[in-house]
Amino acid sequence: MSEAMSxxxxxxxxxxxxxxxxxxxxxxxxxxxxxxxxxxxxxxFVALVGxxxxxxxxxxxxWQFAVPKFGPTMDALKSDLFVxxxxxxxxxVTFEEAALGLLxxxxxxxxxxxxxxxxxxxxxxxxxxxxxxxxxxKVAFAPILLLVFGYGxxxxxxxxxxxxxxxxxxxxxxxxxxxxxxxxxxxRSMQGSAWQIFTKVRVRRAIPSIFAGxxxxxxxxxxxxxxxxxxxxxxxxxxxxxxxxxxxxIPGVFSGIIEISVLGVVASLILRLxxxxxxNWQES
Numbered sequence: 468m469s470e471a472m473s474x475x476x477x478x479x480x481x482x483x484x485x486x487x488x489x490x491x492x493x494x495x496x497x498x499x500x501x502x503x504x505x506x507x508x509x510x511x512f513v514a515l516v517g518x519x520x521x522x523x524x525x526x527x528x529x530w531q532f533a534v535p536k537f538g539p540t541m542d543a544l545k546s547d548l549f550v551x552x553x554x555x556x557x558x559x560v561t562f563e564e565a566a567l568g569l570l571x572x573x574x575x576x577x578x579x580x581x582x583x584x585x586x587x588x589x590x591x592x593x594x595x596x597x598x599x600x601x602x603x604x605k606v607a608f609a610p611i612l613l614l615v616f617g618y619g620x621x622x623x624x625x626x627x628x629x630x631x632x633x634x635x636x637x638x639x640x641x642x643x644x645x646x647x648x649x650x651x652x653x654x655r656s657m658q659g660s661a662w663q664i665f666t667k668v669r670v671r672r673a674i675p676s677i678f679a680g681x682x683x684x685x686x687x688x689x690x691x692x693x694x695x696x697x698x699x700x701x702x703x704x705x706x707x708x709x710x711x712x713x714x715x716x717i718p719g720v721f722s723g724i725i726e727i728s729v730l731g732v733v734a735s736l737i738l739r740l741x742x743x744x745x746x747n748w749q750e751s
Contacts, residue, residue, distance in 0.1 A: 535717040543722040553707075554726055560703040562730060564620055564692035568627020569635075569685050576636040576684075577677060584643025584669065594640075601633040605691065609698040623695035623703070627688035634687055638680025642673030678742025682735045689731050704730075 497503065522534045547554035579597075583590035609626055616622035646669045654664050696705025704723050711719035 532715075532717055535721050539718040540721045540725075543716075543718040544725055547719075547722050547726065554704075554722075557702060557704045557707050557723075558726060558730060560620070561689070561692055561696070561705065561727070562734075564623040564695070564703065565627055565685060565689040565734075568624045568688040568692060569631050569681065571624065572628045572631040572684060572688065573635050573681060576632050576680075577639045580636055580639030580643055580673075583640050584646075584673075585665075590640070597633065597636060605629045606694055609695055612695070613699045618699050618701055620702075623692045623700065626695040627691040630691035631684040631688035635677075635680040635684040638676045638683065639673065642676025642680075643669055645672040645676060674746050675742060678738055678745070681742070682738045685734050685738060686731050689727065689734075693727060 516537075519534070520537050522530070523537045526534045579593065583594065605626065608629065609622075612622040612625045616625055651664055651668055654668060692703065693705035693708075696703040697709050700706040700709070704727050708720050708723040711723065
C-alpha cells in the first residue's frame, strides 16, 4: 500500500512530488511562450495604430498637423525606406552620433560607478556633484556646443554624451551595490583575492544593471543627437524632420519620427539581448 501511495504522490517523469509539479505548471501563465510573448508585445502597437486610424479619420478641427492621415504617412515611410531610400543615410548618421555618444559616455560612467561601488568615500564626494550636473538642462548647451565643435557630427556626439552619461552611471552604481555579502564572505573564506571578488561577484551581479543603463542611455543619446540636429545639423533624421516641418510636410515629419522610434527600439532590444546572453554565460 505504501508503494502505491508513493507511486501516486510522485510524478512518473520526475523525482518531485506530483502536487509540487502541478503547482509549478499552474504558476506559469499560458502566454509565457515564445509565440505568446510576441503576441503580447504586439498588442500595444496594434492598439496604437488603431487609435491613430480612429483619430486620423475623426480628428477634431485643427488637428490636421497633430494627427496626420495614416495612409499618406505610410506612403512617406515607404518612399523613405524602399522607393527613394533617402532615409538610410540619415538613419546612419543619427545612429553613429547616438552610438558614439553612448560609447564615450559609458566608459567614464562605468569606471566612476566602479570607484563609487568600491569606495563609499568616493561616492559621498562625487555623487552630489554628478546629481548637480545632471539637474542642469542639457539642451541649453546645444548652441554652445555648436560654437565649440561646429555644425558637424562632433557637436551632436557631445550632446549625446552629456545626456547619456547619468542614466548609465546610476544603473552601473546600482549594479555595483547588488553584490551579496554572503558571496563576498564565502569567496574571502576560500582565500579569494580582491580581484577575484571584484570580477566573480561584483561585476557578475552588476552586468544586468549596466546593460539596463546602456539601453536607457542609448535612448537618451538618440534624443540628444536628434535635438542637436534640430538646432543646427546638416544631416541626420533630426535635420530631415526640421526641413520637412518648415515645408509643412506633416506625413514626412511623422515618417521621420517613426524611423527614430524604430531605431531606438531595435538598438534597445539588441543591447538587451547581448546583456541577457552575457549574464547567462556568466551564470553558466
